[in-house]
Every structure is written in C-alpha cells, then in structure tokens.
Amino acid sequence: MRFLALLRKELRESLPWLLLAGLLLLGVGLLTVHSEARFARMRYQHWSAHQGLGPGEVVNTYDLVRSPHLAWVAMWLAFIAPGLGLVLGICHFWVPLFARTWSFLLHRSTSRMSILGAKLAAAILGLLVSLGLVWTGLYWYACRPGLLPIPEPVQILVVGWIYIVIGLVAYLGTALSALSTARWYTTRIFGLVFAALAAFLILVQWHLGWVFALAVLAIAILFVQTVAAFLSREF
C-alpha cells in the first residue's frame, strides 16, 4: 500500500520522460524499418532489371538487400537509453534537492529503503517498458516475413538490450552523484565517471559473457554505493 503509493508517485514523475524516450525510439524505429524496406526493394528491382551488365562483374546479392535497418535504430538507442537513465536520475534524486521536497518525502511511515526502492523500481520499470518493450517489439515487427528482404540477425536485438542495461548504469551513476554531498571536483563526480567507464568497458567487449559479467558487476557496485549513500545521507 505505502510502497505502491511511492511507486505511483515516482512513475508519474518519470512519465513524461518515459513517454518521450519510448515514442522517440518507436518513431525512429518505424521510420527506419519502413524506408529501408523500400530502398532494399528498389535496389533489388534495379539489379534484376539490369542483370548481367558487363563481363567479369560479380554481383553479391546479399550486398544488394543488406542495409543497416535496426542497426541504425540501435545507434539511436545507444544515446536514448543512457540519456533516459541520466534524466531519470536527475528527476528522482536532483529535483527534490532543488525543490526542497526531501524533508516532506522522507518523513513517511515507511523505511528509507522503501523510499529508495520505489525510485529504483520506477526507473527499472520505466526502462523495461519504454525502451525494452518498444525495442523488442520493433525487432519482432521488422522480422515479420515480407517486410524486409532478409530477417534481422538476433544479435542486433541483444545489442539494443545492452544499451538499455547501460541506461540503468547511467541512472545509478547519476543517483550516486546527486546523493553525494562532496564537492564536484572531489568524490562527487565519482558516480558519473564510474558509470561512463563501466559503459565504455561493457561496449568494447566482444564476448557476451564478458558483457554480462561486467554489467552485473557495475550495477552491483553502483547499487550498493547508492543504497549506502541514501541511507546515511543528511537531508
């Protein structure tokens, strides 16, 4: 009951940003998939009409139908997801500082942990629904038979999800920096720097196992730090 009230409040405060990010991803995704589908068809028709142009010419049909498709959308997601994480972090942990609503919010007949828990749950839920669901939906939509000449590889779906996980890393990093009471040029910047570093390390991995391991490690470290900072912080 109390947790639900908190969760509803956090979700409602995040809603404009979740909508913005989700709709942006959806718009870019649909536009890209449809226009690329048309281009691929046109190239294929062009090739069929001028088959056997000259001697010695090698035609790779895969090159003709291949296009960036979702890879292009994933590039957008690579910015949208950490951006959303950053904005949610600001929304949940910085705005109350400026609006001076921490005192009001913290005097609740509930534990401090559940106040923090509601914020984290709202962020994770937001990322899952507004980006995760939309992205997976886009993949499913693009791979329906008949739309694109060849189906998208499943790897691109995984890459998108990695970006979404990095969104969570960005959120926790922002939270940690917002909760710090130190100066910017000392340890306050730590949260954001750590998140950026972790994101970089995750992105340069080839092996999915390493990606997974690093992501779990980064999120665990940031989570523990954020919880510790929130429970001991003075407001």
Add this chain to the structure above:
Amino acid sequence: MALWMQISSGSETPIYQQLIEQISGAIARGELRTGDKLPAVRALAAELVINPNTVARAYTLLEQSGLVTTKTGSGTFVSDPALRHADAAQINALAERMDTLISRAVNLGLDRDALVALFEKRMEKFADRLDKGEAENG
C-alpha cells in the same frame, strides 16, 4: 450571558491577566451575576484562539480570589459575593495600581480635590450601571 472578551497578543499584560481583568470586570459591572456559568475552558480557548492551559490558569486564579467556584463535572460559576474575600496581597496590588493613576493625575496637574471628585463621579456612574443591570435582570 453578556461576556464579550477580547484578547490582544503582544501586549505588556499577560493573556491570563487580560482574561482575569475582563471576567472580574464583567462581574464587577454586573454583566456576570452570581450563579452564571463561565464558558468551558476548551470552548473559550478555541473561541479566543489561546492555549487552554492559559484559560485554566485564569480560572484557577479567579477561583483563588473567590470570584468563581468550580463544581467538578459541571463547570465554573460566578460565586456568591458573600463568599468572596480579598487578601492583603490583592489589596496591596490594587493600591499599587492606584499609584499609577495618581502619578498620571499629578502629571496632568490635577490637585487632590479634583482627583477625589473625579473618582466619586466615576463611582456613581459605575453604581448606576450596576443598578440598571439589576433592574434588567430582576
């Protein structure tokens, strides 16, 4: 019951003192008569927006001076004048307040006779009002 009280905060006179002055004034002028019930502590506190303990304190002091009596469970009532008594300290306090009046009169240039005459005139007016009140209620 003719009791119209006005509390001013920020005054030199403490609030419980203001209450005592107004209630005892009303009793002296006959606006409150023997057996009249004073408002309940909480009701008066809420009406005047003052602390209930302040009202209770004023009532206690009024009771100590014999102006009112408290009957457990039913309230505070104006007591019979026959039962009232003024102790030396209260008379002393009254005398001190008279000093203030006298020094004001001296400053205004009134001599002894003029002051006594003025005092008697006011006493008569007070008695008139008291009589009129009796007639109305009688």
Add this chain to the structure above:
Amino acid sequence: MAEIVLETKGLTKYYGAKPALDHLDLRVPRGCICGFLGRNGAGKTTAIKLMLGLLTPTAGSATLLGCDSTALTPAIRQRIGYVTEGHRLLRWMTIGRLEEFQRAFFPRQWDSRLFAEMIEYFELSKRQKIKHLSNGQRAQVSLALALAPNPELLVMDDPTLGLDAAIRRQFLEGMIELITRQGRTVLFSSHILADVERVADRIVVIDRGVLRADCPLEQFRTSVRKVVLHFDNSAPADVELAGLLHFRRSERQLELTLVGVGDAEVADWARQAGAERFDFVEMNLEDQFIEFTAPPHRWRLFQWEKA
C-alpha cells in the same frame, strides 16, 4: 510531572568546525504547545531536522515518543506530524492526489472529513495543482495535511513565515484545535512573538546553537523584567548582581534588565545601592525576547532540574 514526549540530550551538530547546535538539552511534556524561539540562524531548523532523523547528530541524541530519532520506526513516524520549512509539497500533484498520497502513510487514522472541511474553509478545490497555489494557499494545504492524520506529536518548522495575519490565525486555530484533543503535543518554531504568546504554554529559546530557556511561557514572562532605579545623586557606575542581563546608566537613573530576580532581591539591592526609589517597567514578550537574546549571554531559564 507529565510524560515527556520529546527530549534531547546533549544534542550537538557541527558543520565543519562550527557548531550549529551545541549540547541542546530540552524536554517537551505531553499536552503542551511549545514555542521554539531563536533568531535567524540560531539553529532551530537544524534542531528540528535532527529530531526527525533527517540529520545525524555529531553527539548527543533526540528521543521522540520514546524512540531514538536516528532510528524512527514507521510505526513511530505514523504518530508524528511534520510541517516542513516553506511548506514544500510535491508541486505537480493536485490537492486531491496529494491527500491520497499522504493518506497512504496514515492508514486508519486519516480524517478525510476534516481534510475536506479545511480545504473548503480555505476556499480551495481538490482539483487545484500545488504549483498553481500561492504561498499562503500552499501553507493552508500543508496545515490540512498535518492535522488530518490527528498526529500525537506535531512538529512545525516556522509554519507562519511570510504569511498574512489571517492565514497565521488559521494556523493558531489549528494548533488549538489539535491540542484540545486528549494527549496531543505541538512544537513549533516562529519569529512572531505575538503568535507564540497566544497559543504556547511553554517556550524554548536557543541562541547561536545554545539553549537559553526551556520553561513555561508564564515563567519567562515573569522572570525577564526591567527595573528603573532613581538616584538623588549620581547613579553607581558598576552593577554586580546575579541575574543581570544588561544595564544602561544615565546621570541619575539606572535601567537594569534582569532574569529570575525576585522583588525582594531587587529591593535589597536598590537599598544597598542607595536608590531613592525604583519602578518595574512592563515589557511585552517581544521586548523580553530581544533583551534576553541580546549579547552578552549570561543567564538562562530552565524549569527542569539538571539531571
């Protein structure tokens, strides 16, 4: 003696090397309205935030309803109302939604009818958004939110700051309304001495982080006073008297501000000093407060025996 619902013991808070609060020992008994006084920056907000566990004390402790302030359980918090400085509420919510949010944390004790009545009395509507309200209206919503759960202990941090006289009066009415229910206690800080005098029966005075008084309001009213001594010849140049706050000297007069000095002591001292006569000057609470908190800070007023 009444049960103590709020107590601090040696409560201290340092910011860097400077103490914002220095060994605060105060006690608030159940059933009273306690006015918490101090000049700007005296440490009132720091003390209140320490009491509610929003700050961690450098030393000492605060106990609310028998529970240490650094470990207030949800069950204890549910019995405490807190009105924050400036009435900072969640801006995007409507009054109705804010009520719903707040009510979730006070199940079974939320007085929906009282809340609705107050909102109507303030000529507000539950559909109005907090961000569109004026400061005074936001304060009114904050008052309704504080009273609707019928808190056992209500702590308010300068609730009437910057409000007009009519809304200030509503806060006073609210406090009186709450206190007439059995066993409720209010602690509120304020700069409006006239308001404090009206509703408070105890006062706590802190100055530069140090507790100067913790006693019934009446005791403060009768203890801090000014006396003018008149001399035939020149007045003495120096005054040595326990309880002396300040003195001002003119040719043939001496004005003393005293704390906790009885009539007899004043008379004795006046006779020894060779005064021809002396008069007490009546002061209102504001004058007393100003005299009491003006430096040098020497004398204090407590009702409690030091343990």
